[in-house]
Amino acid sequence: MSVPAIxxxxxxxxxxxxxxxxxxxxxxxxxxxxVPAGSLFGFLGPNGAGKTTTLQALLGFLPLAGGRAALFGRxxxxxxxxxxxxxxxxxxxxxxxxxxxxxxxAIGAMFGLSSxxxxxxxxxxxxxxxxxxxxxxxxGTFSRGMRQRLGLAQALMNDxxxxxxxxxxxxxxxxxxxxxxxxxxxxxxxxxxxLFSSHELSEVELVCDQIAILVKGRVVAAGRPxxxxxxxERLEQAFVRWVGQEGGAA
Numbered sequence: 001m002s003v004p005a006i007x008x009x010x011x012x013x014x015x016x017x018x019x020x021x022x023x024x025x026x027x028x029x030x031x032x033x034x035v036p037a038g039s040l041f042g043f044l045g046p047n048g049a050g051k052t053t054t055l056q057a058l059l060g061f062l063p064l065a066g067g068r069a070a071l072f073g074r075x076x077x078x079x080x081x082x083x084x085x086x087x088x089x090x091x092x093x094x095x096x097x098x099x100x101x102x103x104x105x106a107i108g109a110m111f112g113l114s115s116x117x118x119x120x121x122x123x124x125x126x127x128x129x130x131x132x133x134x135x136x137x138x139x140g141t142f143s144r145g146m147r148q149r150l151g152l153a154q155a156l157m158n159d160x161x162x163x164x165x166x167x168x169x170x171x172x173x174x175x176x177x178x179x180x181x182x183x184x185x186x187x188x189x190x191x192x193x194x195l196f197s198s199h200e201l202s203e204v205e206l207v208c209d210q211i212a213i214l215v216k217g218r219v220v221a222a223g224r225p226x227x228x229x230x231x232x233e234r235l236e237q238a239f240v241r242w243v244g245q246e247g248g249a250a
Contacts, residue, residue, distance in 0.1 A: 003073040005162050005193035006035035006058060012066035013050075013057050027053045029217040030067065035195055035210075037072070037161075040188045042204035042225075043197040045214035046243055051197040052090065054214065055164050058195075059087055071162060086160035090167040090197075092151025096140030100131050100150050103139060104157055111158040118157075125153035130179065144171030152183070163187060165196035169203060181207050205235040213242050220245070 010030045017025035028050050035041045045051050056062050058069055060076045074081035094103045101122050108118025126135050129149040134142070139150065148171050155163055168184075169177045177200070184194055184207055198204050204211060205225050212222040221228050221242050229238040 002037055004034045005037040005039070005072060006033065006041075006195060007070045007073075008033040008054075008058075008067070009069075010067035011054075011057065011064060011069055013053055013062055014065040026065075027217055028057065031214070031217070031219045032067075033212055033219060033222065035193060037193050038188065038191055039193055039209045040184055040207055041193070041195045042208040042211040043195060043214065044199075044201070044204060044211055044239060045197075049214040050217040051214055052166055053217075055087075055166055055195075055197065058164060059085065083158075084161040086155035086158060086163045088151045088155040088163070088165040088168055090170055091144075092147055092154070094139050094147070094150060094154070096138060098139055099136055100126055100139065100153070101135050103150070104153055107154050107157045113158075121157060121159075122153075125156055128156075128183075129153045145173055145176050148172055148176070152180075161192060163192055163194045163196075165194065167198060168196050169198065169200050177203060201236045201239055211235075213239060215243055 009032050011028055012026065012030055013028040015025045015027055016023060031054065043051055043054070053062065057064060058071065058076055060082060069076045071081040072084060104122035104125060105118045108121055113121065126132055129152050131146065131149055134146060142150065152168065155165065169180050172180065181203060187194055208225060210222070210224055211228065212219050225235050229235060
């Protein structure tokens with residue numbers, strides 16, 4: 001039996017909150033999740049549901065209050081677990097005084113790539129994400145959509161086996177969303193695993209093998225998109241129904 005790319009069991013994450021009677025806010029309340037290797041997995045939920053918190057916990061950015069989380073069989077607390085991961089945060093960040101080529105080569109250096117390899121990798125990714133004509137411009141002059149494309153290139157710089165993307169189409173125009181859909185399918189077909197959070201339900205419905213819906217720090221539904229929808233129901237309608245059942249607000 002193959003090891004899942006992501007395995008989460010009864011995961012809890014808490015934050016201090018002086019406004020609460022006990023001074024603790026539970027952001028993730030015992031979620032369990034399994035993402036098969038080589039799949040395209042969508043992570044949905046209303047604002048404040050805990051999607052970004054989950055992604056940050058998987059990356060080892062947050063301490064766990066309970067449960068466990070593993071990437072390719074390694075606990076997320078193990079730095080080796082993150083060597084196979086590429087991450088796109090929301091919003092993406094970069095030194096604005098650099099050019100895309102300079103920024104990506106700096107990222108490549110952090111991963112220990114040789115000078116020749118990081119130069120070659122940066123050039124290929126700049127071309128892939130559609131920034132070739134802006135390769136010599138300062139990042140500070142970039143539009144929101146261009147920054148998103150650069151963030152994707154950054155996430156791919158170490159040729160990861162697992163991509164964790166937080167709102168990857170944020171700020172992109174319709175052509176950018178079409179590109180993103182095509183790229184994610186290409187990456188999945190190349191053997192990569194992709195976990196991404198999104199508010200773009202139509203995009204999720206078109207590309208995802210499986211999805212999970214998170215409400216108030218709990219997974220309320222998981223499976224193939226068709227399995228979560230009633231007869232003749234679109235994913236958007238199913239999402240509203242699942243969230244409404246749990247008293248959430250989209």
